[in-house]
Amino acid sequence: MEWREIEIFLTLADELHFGRTAERLRVSQARVSQSIRKVERRIGAPLFDRTSRRVALTPIGARLRDDLLPGYRAILAGIDRAVAAGRGVTGVLRAGFEAPGVADLVALDRFRARHPGCVLEIREVDFADPFAMLRDGEVDVLVTLLPVDEPGLTAGPAVYTEPMVLAVPARHRLAGRASVTLDDLAHDPVLRAAHPPRPYWEPDDPWHTPGGEPVRRGEPVATFQELLASVAAGKGICPLAAHAAAYFARPTIAYVPFTGAPSVHWGLVWRTAGETALVRAFAAALGEDTPC
Template identity: 70%
Template structure:
């Protein structure tokens, strides 16, 4: 049986009326009758009992409907998914960023996603500074670009979308402001404030310490990024940041000193494991 013949059989088995079947499939009633007769000849058994007053399935026809129905629906779904993939995904993708500046840095990736999926609108969101994953847990964003590693229950980590070196934000009056570079060991010489969640695994230990084991003094928590920059500029402490901060947040009261011999930080795409969609998979493919 060809796919069209299976479709005609299943629709007639549902409608039990040649006229309604022809109308639903937009073919002639003669085409329906010819297809059913052809199928019955191929199978060597009648599938329908026809009288001038009614059409009914024979036992063989009823069994065939039960066998073919689920398989035909799977074929239809597979063809629909393939067609959708050919057109690109559609709808709205709400993408949050832990650092708004990173949205500019990955604009070429977003443009590639838009070209490949012209029917999908990307809406940019800003994640909460104090808890970047809140926007995912509350359902206000579909995916998030955040610092890796993102060790959060129920969150899937996708590809890295951008990597950069680190700088140390200090007050313009700080002794470090005259240095050409700093190292991680310099963090033990001042109070360190935290920008969002720690961007390095060793800062997640209790207490914080440098790679050589020197303790790092924690500063008082801050609620917003602007509060963080204000605290640094007034000398309340220093703060390691991703290097793009030097361009996006430059001000006379601050200096951004490069780190030497420090591994880069990575910004990655993450999303709720239970909320993965074709739009998220398409974005992850564009980022890879």
């Protein structure tokens, strides 16, 4: 496959719309159709199911996308690094953070050192709807919890990984424990943000612990400070990323480490149509390691 064919195929696999693909790549819709048909003839199988109402990847198309995408992104990142080394990447990059404390934990200094001509603006996004500012164009890139599977958004690399802790009232029966497990979530309401849970991140109701016990959902909260106030008031408990214990320490809340719980992964997300060399340079700098 030629580079342009790969680009057209991957863009259509993302957009699933011939018109939007053509607009995004600044080519004619006929060019997109011709390129896809050429690739399908070479492979000997259809890559997309097309009807008058929808476009969908076939299983072979989905496999080809998954095989090509990492290499495609690696090539783009390599080109961007070469360009940055040759002439520098400049401009203003607005980075949103779902958890402001994570801004101190990721490699922002590495990005600033590599691209001194860039202005990096740090913004806190809405706790209840972390993708809103990204979709509205108020931030260029978002550091948020992974996984992310949102239409029109590209999930980039993980930039920080840490364990979980359980936030409980200071006088709670679990507060003095050395550690807790996911099965301990069965005994108290578990608090969450007011927006609907991401279907690919939180299980659908009913939610159960590994031991099969149902987990009660607490009253939703609109802000992180409201969540902490609710925990302190005994309205529920909440699993959090471990950095919360240092950044939001208070005498009314205890943070108890989890044993046997999955780690929390913070990663980059950006608008697919808004991907720029500056965004890719940011991803390249922050994605080189994921300290824990």
